[in-house]
Amino acid sequence: MRQIVSFGGGGFSMESGNPLLDEFVLGLTARERPKVCFLPSASGDADHYIVRFYRHFAARCEASHLSLFRRERAPAEPREHLLSQDLIYVGGGSVTSLIGVWRAHGIDEILREAWERGVILCGLSAGSLCWFREGVSTFHGPPQRIEGLGLLPWSNTVHYSSELARRQALFGWLREGMAPAYAADDGAALHFVGEELAQVVASRSHARGYRVELRHGHVVTTKLATRYLGDPSCVPLIEPVAALAEA
Amino acid sequence: MADGTEAVRPDRRTILALGGHEFSRRRGNEALRDYMLALAGGPEPRICLLPTASGDPAEQIAAFRSSLGGLHCRLSHLSLFRLEHEGVGDLARHLHSQDLIYVGGGSMVNLLAIWRAHRLDRILRSCWQSGVALAGQSAGAMCWFEWGITRSPGETRLAPASDWSRGCSASTTTVTRTAAAACSTPSPSEPSRATAWTTAPGS
Numbered sequence: 001m002r003q004i005v006s007f008g009g010g011g012f013s014m015e016s017g018n019p020l021l022d023e024f025v026l027g028l029t030a031r032e033r034p035k036v037c038f039l040p041s042a043s044g045d046a047d048h049y050i051v052r053f054y055r056h057f058a059a060r061c062e063a064s065h066l067s068l069f070r071r072e073r074a075p076a077e078p079r080e081h082l083l084s085q086d087l088i089y090v091g092g093g094s095v096t097s098l099i100g101v102w103r104a105h106g107i108d109e110i111l112r113e114a115w116e117r118g119v120i121l122c123g124l125s126a127g128s129l130c131w132f133r134e135g136v137s138t139f140h141g142p143p144q145r146i147e148g149l150g151l152l153p154w155s156n157t158v159h160y161s162s163e164l165a166r167r168q169a170l171f172g173w174l175r176e177g178m179a180p181a182y183a184a185d186d187g188a189a190l191h192f193v194g195e196e197l198a199q200v201v202a203s204r205s206h207a208r209g210y211r212v213e214l215r216h217g218h219v220v221t222t223k224l225a226t227r228y229l230g231d232p233s234c235v236p237l238i239e240p241v242a243a244l245a246e247a
Numbered sequence: 248m249a250d251g252t253e254a255v256r257p258d259r260r261t262i263l264a265l266g267g268h269e270f271s272r273r274r275g276n277e278a279l280r281d282y283m284l285a286l287a288g289g290p291e292p293r294i295c296l297l298p299t300a301s302g303d304p305a306e307q308i309a310a311f312r313s314s315l316g317g318l319h320c321r322l323s324h325l326s327l328f329r330l331e332h333e334g335v336g337d338l339a340r341h342l343h344s345q346d347l348i349y350v351g352g353g354s355m356v357n358l359l360a361i362w363r364a365h366r367l368d369r370i371l372r373s374c375w376q377s378g379v380a381l382a383g384q385s386a387g388a389m390c391w392f393e394w395g396i397t398r399s400p401g402e403t404r405l406a407p408a409s410d411w412s413r414g415c416s417a418s419t420t421t422v423t424r425t426a427a428a429a430c431s432t433p434s435p436s437e438p439s440r441a442t443a444w445t446t447a448p449g450s
Binding site (some may be wrong): 092 | 302303328361398
């Protein structure tokens with residue numbers, strides 16, 4: 001089964017003390033001690049980021065990371081290593097730098113193969129945008145339209161409610177023919193099975209996922225039913241499908 | 248100082264390729280640093296560090312600022328990985344306003360891939376043509392050439408570097424006149440690079 005979990009923002013690096021999204025992706029592996037490989041490429045393999053990953057995952061997972069800046073310290077066969085994982089976790093940073101480095105080392109093709117073979121892919125921020133056909137990045141200030149790996153035939157926007165400029169840029173590009181978008185707030189995660197959205201989960205009670213698309217020339221934002229992971233008794237929350245006015 | 252500078256930049260396009268030169272490791276011997284400052288020229292040159300090849304590590308940025316900090320330079324650095332609190336704004340405008348751009352060491356393959364993804368390769372070429380001096384060490388030296396001997400892929404190998412030459416032979420001629428068509432750094436301390444050099448096709 002091909003699975004991707006895209007965090008709008010969250011997990012160990014953004015939500016200290018709130019492990020709900022990380023627990024959710026680990027749970028999807030259905031392994032007692034899953035193999036998890038961290039790809040910190042979008043941050044330039046920042047040491048402090050790698051240390052934090054191990055601090056959170058080493059106790060309960062077979063944790064590893066793949067450095068593309070210090071290949072001499074990385075697994076000798078990145079393809080074999082990545083294909084043997086249960087979960088590949090992509091950190092945040094610059095999605096443009098991320099995609100550039102991956103292509104230079106052939107990691108983009110390996111990740112597609114891993115996905116097709118059932119390795120679960122997840123990530124936050126840049127690590128979310130990268131899986132889609134296109135994404136909206138604000139890394140260098142003004143929003144930019146960035147081409148991702150295209151495993152998912154949609155557009156993606158992260159940190160949705162907290163960044164007005166991203167939303168406005170997205171609306172403009174949708175009118176210019178950008179593919180319909182799935183967006184997520186900080187603390188919300190979009191779980192795709194195959195190319196289709198299966199569910200939205202959240203580590204914060206107010207965080208939501210959204211579908212944003214052009215209908216009859218108007219941008220329509222649909223707030224998606226989002227399951228709060230902090231309440232075990234909470235059944236999937238069914239909200240009225242609200243077509244929100246354009247901002 | 249100005250005379251010496253003029254002697255090596257007849258058409259103002261300048262590249263200084265350093266075999267190996269980390270600011271933090273050269274205390275007490277600042278000859279290369281001073282030579283570079285002379286190339287930058289002016290009483291208070293604007294110098295921008297590109298630490299891309301190492302993933303913008305704080306240590307490389309700190310060493311650069313520590314070495315040049317007290318020398319009447321206007322320093323900046325440009326991160327392509329981290330959101331900076333004091334961003335440089337428009338990348339092209341910032342780089343064009345420099346007297347010298349210094350590229351740190353690290354992975355040459357990553358450096359070039361990231362630059363291309365951000366279209367920085369074109370901006371740097373345009374800077375060079377308009378008289379901004381380009382300098383760098385190790386990966387930051389090889390990147391200006393057509394080929395380099397790199398360890399970026401995990402093993403030592405010959406890899407294509409700048410593709411400025413394709414479709415623009417005039418610039419290649421100028422670059423190669425100053426040094427060679429390919430670059431390997433630092434050679435004596437890393438025998439595997441010398442081996443890759445001598446076994447490379449067309450070497």
